[in-house]
Amino acid sequence: MKRYFSPIVLSLLLPCMPEAAAQDGATAISGKTPITMLYDTRFEAHDPGPEHPEQARRVSAIVERLQHHESLQPFLRWPTFAAATRADLLRVHSAAYLDLLNAEQARVPAGTHRPLSTGDTVISQHSLAVATLASGAGMAGIDAVMSQPSPLAFALVRPPGHHATRDRGMGFCLTNHIAVAARYAQQRYAIQRILIVDIDVHHGNGTQEIFEADNSVFYFSAHQHPLYPGSGRPSEQGVGAGLGYTMNVDVPPGSNEQVLLHALDQQLVPAMQQFRPQLILVSAGLDAHAGDRLGALQYSDAGYGNIAIRIKQLADAYAQGRMLWMLEGGYVPVQNANAVEAILTALLR
Numbered sequence: 431m432k433r434y435f436s437p438i439v440l441s442l443l444l445p446c447m448p449e450a451a452a453q454d455g456a457t458a459i460s461g462k463t464p465i466t467m468l469y470d471t472r473f474e475a476h477d478p479g480p481e482h483p484e485q486a487r488r489v490s491a492i493v494e495r496l497q498h499h500e501s502l503q504p505f506l507r508w509p510t511f512a513a514a515t516r517a518d519l520l521r522v523h524s525a526a527y528l529d530l531l532n533a534e535q536a537r538v539p540a541g542t543h544r545p546l547s548t549g550d551t552v553i554s555q556h557s558l559a560v561a562t563l564a565s566g567a568g569m570a571g572i573d574a575v576m577s578q579p580s581p582l583a584f585a586l587v588r589p590p591g592h593h594a595t596r597d598r599g600m601g602f603c604l605t606n607h608i609a610v611a612a613r614y615a616q617q618r619y620a621i622q623r624i625l626i627v628d629i630d631v632h633h634g635n636g637t638q639e640i641f642e643a644d645n646s647v648f649y650f651s652a653h654q655h656p657l658y659p660g661s662g663r664p665s666e667q668g669v670g671a672g673l674g675y676t677m678n679v680d681v682p683p684g685s686n687e688q689v690l691l692h693a694l695d696q697q698l699v700p701a702m703q704q705f706r707p708q709l710i711l712v713s714a715g716l717d718a719h720a721g722d723r724l725g726a727l728q729y730s731d732a733g734y735g736n737i738a739i740r741i742k743q744l745a746d747a748y749a750q751g752r753m754l755w756m757l758e759g760g761y762v763p764v765q766n767a768n769a770v771e772a773i774l775t776a777l778l779r
């Protein structure tokens with residue numbers, strides 16, 4: 431199978447786990463379940479330029495917070511993982527789009543960056559390798575949550591993925607990591623019903639498009655409206671066999687997390703009584719946080735904890751607690767660290 435990492439790129443991007451994180455030794459203590467964290471310092475090699483909001487620091491700030499966190503760190507395990515293969519990506523993306531990505535990536539000179547032709551996404555010399563590694567992190571997260579006793583995983587990846595459609599990169603996204611993870615779970619573990627909860631401030635148009643005709647993946651998104659990319663109206667509920675398996679909620683600018691919590695309780699919970707997901711994936715965009723550079727919502731750190739508790743209740747009720755969270759947006763590094771700290775603290779309760 432063809433891998434996007436060429437031997438040259440691999441030699442340039444030697445695996446480098448964060449200090450004190452390479453070991454894979456967290457164990458259940460005091461009845462708490464360890465959480466599998468997926469991160470690799472090679473994610474820093476994607477460089478969209480100094481003025482771009484999607485910076486490596488967004489993610490490294492989270493890792494630094496966790497590594498020095500007295501109460502969380504003992505419960506976190508940090509395994510290594512491989513990049514997704516072309517075959518893995520073909521479960522989600524078209525061959526023509528993957529060929530376009532390869533061709534445009536090959537034309538980026540070292541030390542430079544340029545726009546991807548499909549729209550509002552900047553690539554540098556190693557961007558496709560980094561995106562493919564991020565998709566691989568999602569697959570490793572699936573492996574982790576499907577092997578008890580560690581049903582919880584959080585992939586701290588970049589660039590984000592939920593705007594990437596079958597045929598098009600956009601919105602800083604090259605490959606759709608959570609969609610790749612969902613299809614991998616279906617194929618590798620014969621999971622029949624997957625819920626994707628998207629809490630990013632932006633609508634995950636790519637994820638919706640990939641699954642909108644599919645009744646095996648239920649896509650829920652609560653996002654600021656109006657905002658990029660403009661899709662995700664409540665009237666968009668899926669098509670064909672997938673009609674009724676997409677749920678969109680508009681959140682007005684200035685709102686705090688109460689709109690999302692209300693939608694989870696009043697709309698998603700009743701829908702899941704019918705759907706009964708066997709696995710839950712979370713597009714954990716953190717750009718709905720108060721003060722984010724790209725959004726105008728007002729979610730608090732405590733709010734992210736409450737959101738995590740609500741989603742965990744669904745996972746415990748239907749999915750044997752199995753949840754994979756994957757970072758999407760979030761453009762203020764310290765706020766990303768605060769939100770992930772709140773989420774993990776809630777999940778470990």
Ligand SMILES: [Zn+2]
Nearest residue numbers: 630632717759
């Ligand atoms: Zn976003």
